[in-house]
Amino acid sequence: MKAAVFRQPGKPLTVEEVEIDQPLGREVLVKTVAAGVCHSDLHFIEGLYPYAAPAVLGHESAGIVEAVGDRVTAFKPGDHVVACLAVFCGNCDQCLSGRPNLCLNRAATQRDPAGLARLSLGGQTLYQFMDVGGYAEEMLLHENALVKVTPEISLDRAALIGCAVTTGLGSVFNTAKVAPGSSVAVFGCGGVGLAAIQGARLAGARQIIAVDVFEHKLAAAKRFGATHTVASSGSDPVSAIRQITGGGVDYSFEAIGKKITAEQAFYCLAPGGVATVIGMVPGKEKIEIDGRHLLTEKKLQGTFMGSTRFRIDIPRYVDFYLQGRLNLDEMVSRRRSLDEINEAFEAMKAGEVVRTVLTFD
Numbered sequence: 001m002k003a004a005v006f007r008q009p010g011k012p013l014t015v016e017e018v019e020i021d022q023p024l025g026r027e028v029l030v031k032t033v034a035a036g037v038c039h040s041d042l043h044f045i046e047g048l049y050p051y052a053a054p055a056v057l058g059h060e061s062a063g064i065v066e067a068v069g070d071r072v073t074a075f076k077p078g079d080h081v082v083a084c085l086a087v088f089c090g091n092c093d094q095c096l097s098g099r100p101n102l103c104l105n106r107a108a109t110q111r112d113p114a115g116l117a118r119l120s121l122g123g124q125t126l127y128q129f130m131d132v133g134g135y136a137e138e139m140l141l142h143e144n145a146l147v148k149v150t151p152e153i154s155l156d157r158a159a160l161i162g163c164a165v166t167t168g169l170g171s172v173f174n175t176a177k178v179a180p181g182s183s184v185a186v187f188g189c190g191g192v193g194l195a196a197i198q199g200a201r202l203a204g205a206r207q208i209i210a211v212d213v214f215e216h217k218l219a220a221a222k223r224f225g226a227t228h229t230v231a232s233s234g235s236d237p238v239s240a241i242r243q244i245t246g247g248g249v250d251y252s253f254e255a256i257g258k259k260i261t262a263e264q265a266f267y268c269l270a271p272g273g274v275a276t277v278i279g280m281v282p283g284k285e286k287i288e289i290d291g292r293h294l295l296t297e298k299k300l301q302g303t304f305m306g307s308t309r310f311r312i313d314i315p316r317y318v319d320f321y322l323q324g325r326l327n328l329d330e331m332v333s334r335r336r337s338l339d340e341i342n343e344a345f346e347a348m349k350a351g352e353v354v355r356t357v358l359t360f361d
């Protein structure tokens with residue numbers, strides 16, 4: 001099968017013929033139908049975050065089950081499924097406390113590193129990014145990386161729910177628990193930011209302030225539910241937000257992954273407010289906040305995949321979509337083939353697209 005292979009940071013992915021094994025035990029073989037191109041993969045391609053090579057990146061994919069291992073009972077060939085990188089063992093303290101996104105024993109869902117790898121390239125192990133490896137014609141996953149979805153939703157929309165939507169809506173619903181009537185600011189109007197804006201709308205926020213440097217992204221944010229927009233190129237978004245709200249927001253979300261915007265997300269809070277940093281701030285960067293702001297009970301917190309319990313959350317988000325309450329159609333800006341994956345990253349870097357979805361025949 002064909003897959004986009006990451007060989008070295010700073011180099012384009014190469015689409016190559018690779019080998020994929022048969023499903024063993026609790027594994028499921030999935031024919032990929034759609035794969036969203038997410039900004040997080042770009043962080044690894046650019047070397048901002050390290051990852052073992054060679055690897056198949058991609059983690060926002062949906063498809064149809066082709067075959068299952070002999071210990072799989074919840075999936076069968078023909079099922080429509082969405083993959084999620086928040087793979088859970090189901091037995092550790094975090095999983096059993098209702099926080100499977102923070103699973104402590106992902107190794108229990110992986111193959112023995114000393115044995116045959118799920119993916120290989122000329123006999124050499126090919127790493128599977130975040131246990132998904134979604135930029136490929138087929139995926140071989142542990143069943144706890146999958147959730148079944150109704151065939152009523154097309155798989156190119158469903159794929160987005162696997163990462164961007166789950167992360168954005170989940171950060172609002174699960175991590176921050178936005179209350180109806182509150183005020184919200186969202187920094188960054190890419191896929192995750194627009195999902196957070198939609199989450200804030202669904203949660204009944206009164207004011208939803210979108211912040212971005214691109215005017216066309218702010219225009220999109222309005223269509224997704226933003227009540228106000230702040231163009232942050234060349235001006236201070238914190239004072240603009242303070243002015244709109246009369247003193248700061250109750251909740252802010254940073255969906256970019258930069259020190260400066262993470263700090264702005266904290267400083268634009270009202271007393272008692274909560275800033276949630278969703279974006280991947282590079283490991284070496286420090287987020288600095290002025291200590292005296294803690295005396296007004298402002299909080300700065302992280303999130304991983306929107307604190308999702310994805311087997312519960314993803315089917316709910318599918319329902320929102322089917323009811324017309326969650327706009328996924330407009331989140332897909334472009335469809336491309338696997339061969340065009342590097343062009344998709346270029347368009348992302350240029351700020352041209354919300355999401356490119358790779359579609360497979």
Ligand code: CXF
Nearest residue numbers: 038040130163167280305
């Ligand atoms: C990220 C979270 C950190 C690892 C890579 C993927 N989530 C979504 O893009």
Ligand code: ZN
Nearest residue numbers: 038040163164
């Ligand atoms: Zn992602």
